[in-house]
Amino acid sequence: AQSVTQPDIHITVSEGASLELRCNYSYGATPYLFWYVQSPGQGLQLLLKYFSGDTLVQGIKGFEAEFKRSQSSFNLRKPSVHWSDAAEYFCAVGVFTSGTYKYIFGTGTRLKVLA
Amino acid sequence: DAGITQSPRYKITETGRQVTLMCHQTWSHSYMFWYRQDLGHGLRLIYYSAAADITDKGEVPDGYVVSRSKTENFPLTLESATRSQTSVYFCASSAGDRDNYGYTFGSGTRLTVV
Known part of the structure; x- marks a missing residue:
């Protein structure tokens, strides 16, 4: 059956630190x-999407994500977090x-x- | 204004009452969806529709009814509301074609059943 796992329910980072949110x-x-x-x-706002091609995709607000087929992962990253990034993040897979x-x-x- | 709108934004109803949540989109998207969002569960699909007059059950359809007589509208009805249906409900639409598989979400309806 299809499923999406985000193993981290909560993450806390300091402003300016890097961020990685996991998705399998x-x-x-x-x-x-x-x-x-x-x-x-x-409501929910789309940050980025991957369909095919380059496995590193760029999104809005300085976010990027990398698709790794071998690991069945699509982790979200940002090099320097801003206080306005505090929110809830959802990973999703589109299936037929x-x-x-x-x-x-x-x-x-x-x-x-954290400030 | 173009977009996807949900109404009402907030609703309090009593157990056993029928309540309808409205969803309207102006893009003529083929696909429309209803999700409920609950703590610890993320978003769960209630019902979806691939086109007018075509609807199908999602993951958690019990206690809900949908209709889609027009492409732009996709109302969700709780026939006899229960406390377990207290949730935030999101409507979404999608063109469903290759370059537009992303969803656009409405702002949500927060429903409280007392």
């Missing part, structure tokens, strides 16, 4: 992979089942940024 997926075919960010009380395309989400990682 389980899917038999080549996945479509996404990272979304949700600020408190808000029964002729329909839909997402499976991880349970999220809540990021706290």
